[in-house]
Amino acid sequence: MPAYLIIEARISDPQGFAAYARATPAVVARYGGRYLVMGGSQESLEGEHAPARTVVSCWPDRAAALAFWHSPEYAALKPLRAGTGVFRVLLADGVQAQPLPESATGDSTP
Template sequence: MPAAYLIVEMNITDPTRYQQYMAEAPAAVKAAGGEYLVRGGRHEALEGDWQPHRVAVLRFPSYEQAKAFYDGEAYTRIRALRHGATDYFNMVLVEGVAAPV
């Protein structure tokens, strides 16, 4: 079963409020079997016109586990903490490729 990835782009406009979200989100990600691969950091557009302010990438063991995390009670509550802290917060869930046999 291939891993799944949550790819997020955001523009944080209220860092103090966003800190409340970040104080709780990592524990919920870990409890759901996920891990952060990218969380901010240096980036640059190499092709196209995509210019995100901040990027995060999370990996989960499966698409279903990532979806269960997103829809789960814990993350639903935690998501509410970031309301009003970002200009935009875009997230996509994508299934990875199956490991070669």
């Protein structure tokens, strides 16, 4: 089942953050991750949303995401972002594609 790292970043020092931003994608790729969302335009459609940069990466599974997160390569990069902003990181499991049970579709034919 795929897993996703969802990051909200409020960058206060863009120049300081730049070295981290340049180095991290290679480590993400080495551990099997790929970016789905990285910055870009955002629009809040409901609820409060503080201005933040959103990054979403997809991983083959939770174990791959955690292997990246706890890797020595990533541990070496984390100090590059220290003091450059405030970061919230969430690891979320994806869903496996499964057909809906007949009772959920309203189809009662055998």
